[in-house]
Amino acid sequence: MRFTTAILTVATLTCSALLGAAQQGDPHAGHDHSKHTHDKAEIAHAAPAFSLKGVDGKTYSLADYKGKVVVLEWFCSSCPASGRGEGSFWGSGKAAATVEGLRKADPDAMYFAVNSTKDGYNGMSNAEEGTASAEVMSKAGASVPVLLDADGKVGKAYGAKTTPHVFIIAADGNVAYIGAPVSKDGKTNYVVNAVTALKAGKPVEPATTKNEGCGVKYAKQ
Amino acid sequence: MSWWKLPCIRAVYAGLGIVLLGLPAAALREQTPPSRMAEPVKMEVLSALARMSDGSDALVVRFTMEPQWHMYWSNPGDSGAATCVTAALPRGWTGGAPRLPRPQILGSADERNYGYERTFDVLVPVVAPVGSEPPSISVRVHADWMVCKDRCQVGKASVSVEVSTEAVPYSPALHRSYPLKLPPCVRTQMEESPGERVLLLTFASAAIPQRPVRFVPDAVAGVEWVGGTGPFSAVERGREMTLRLPFRVNARDAVDGPPRLRGLLLSGDREGDPAYQFDVLPSDVATVGR
Structure with missing residues (x-):
């Protein structure tokens, strides 16, 4: 078939701007900065503290990494955007490149995968899902500690909605970036860019991007 | 006699041939070539x-x-x-x-x-x-x-x-399910105060009859709707309905160009009920005092 390639129509369905918890009703109700309580991580505000057990049996606490940049990536091994399949963040090699880029940009920076998948999802406990996560990462060539958040309290404290969903905490303990790990076209690595900027003492731009992926399968509280 | 010449084996070959020949014919009956995709x-x-x-x-x-x-x-x-x-x-x-x-x-x-x-x-x-x-x-x-x-x-x-x-x-x-242009009766204004901007959409209750009336924001780099993903509900007072939509523009996050306030005004929640496209630059909206 003779086909003259004039690509004329492109869907511009790109997304940005992190949007937090859903809310019905008048959105202005309760919107008062003086009374505002942070029910999720916010840029330039202190990151929620956590102390979680890793798949390796160690306990990881945010307080132990004062003065270091910390990257938290919400992860699920069975999510095709996160860990399963060649197109996923980890299956595509983008995650391994991100971890490698992070270590080059700031050797002291820490990268953690957090698994907030509830017990019983896909027939696995959270611990089993965490072990599966570690296997996916090991296979991808970039092992990072996998933290287990079976009750989802840390995930909800951060406002993690999808896998993947990334939160970067600056050395001062404040949240510096929230969003996707890389751009949808894969050309921009937001994590490496953010960590590079933080290392250089520059503002993180963008500080928020639209995250996409599977919804985090939280346990009901 | 060689085993592959046995009648039962020949029958299997014949069956396979019919199936393999039949597959392309079945594909041709599709309106368009079947796309290779993951179910479902x-x-x-x-x-x-x-x-x-x-x-x-x-x-x-x-x-x-x-x-x-x-x-x-x-x-x-x-x-x-x-x-x-x-x-x-x-x-x-x-x-x-x-x-x-x-x-x-x-x-x-x-x-x-x-x-x-x-x-x-x-x-x-x-x-x-x-x-x-x-x-x-x-x-x-x-x-x-x-x-x-x-x-x-x-x-x-x-x-x-x-x-x-x-x-x-x-x-x-x-x-009918595709968004329409916003009716001219919808008044668009902005309230500004230090640290907060509120987009106000106001219209006569009778102008958009189906209930509820809700705003669903589109995802635009650099625009954060305070209150999250929505939807945001209009409040009816007397003969008017108002949507108050607090938002923040983070210019440094606007990686796709000037941040626009974009979304859909949904009227009703049944199939076939209308939706109206909303899309403006914040700078194009008249500011009113609080």
Whole structure:
């Protein structure tokens, strides 16, 4: 078939701007900065503290990494955007490149995968899902500690909605970036860019991007 | 006698031959070449252009899902991923931005999504070059999507098809599901105070009769709607309805150009109820005092 390639129509369905918890009703109700309580991580505000057990049996606490940049990536091994399949963040090699880029940009920076998948999802406990996560990462060539958040309290404290969903905490303990790990076209690595900027003492731009992926399968509280 | 000459083995060979010959024939009966995709989504390009009520033509890309699965609008909400469609047209033909129908509000208050169940069409407006009236055109359509129920799958498909330019009328019922221009009766204003900006949409209650009236924000880099993913409900006071939409513009996050305030005003929540497209630059909205 003779086909003259004039690509004329492109869907511009790109997304940005992190949007937090859903809310019905008048959105202005309760919107008062003086009374505002942070029910999720916010840029330039202190990151929620956590102390979680890793798949390796160690306990990881945010307080132990004062003065270091910390990257938290919400992860699920069975999510095709996160860990399963060649197109996923980890299956595509983008995650391994991100971890490698992070270590080059700031050797002291820490990268953690957090698994907030509830017990019983896909027939696995959270611990089993965490072990599966570690296997996916090991296979991808970039092992990072996998933290287990079976009750989802840390995930909800951060406002993690999808896998993947990334939160970067600056050395001062404040949240510096929230969003996707890389751009949808894969050309921009937001994590490496953010960590590079933080290392250089520059503002993180963008500080928020639209995250996409599977919804985090939280346990009901 | 060699074992492969046994009658039963010959019968197996014959059966296999029939099956293998039959497969291409079955494929040819499809309206368009079957796309290679992950179940449970089927994507097809309709075999003729569709004629809209305003006289314009569009390429119709139809997605059909298995029951209980859903796909996503351009702002998927708290999770999911936008459905993206691109179309390559012959030289001289021009195409517009793909149009997605009014999304359904899916999920729970904990996880709000905007998307589609069962079936929906993405319309790609097309305009023929002046003086050109070929009976058909060759188009190539590519789409990426995420489809979910209790788990998710990502999918993509590319199809090359010959599409008749003899446009057939598009179903009026389906056409009603595409966002309309915002009625002029909707007054748009901005309240500004240090650290906060509020977009105000005000209109006479009778002007938009179906209830509820809600605003669903689109995802635009650099714009954060305070209160999250929405939807945001209009408040009726007397003969007027008002939507108060606090937002923040983070210019350094606007990686796709000037941040726009974009979304849909949904009137009613039944199939066929209208939706209105809202899309302005903050600087174009008149500011009022608080």
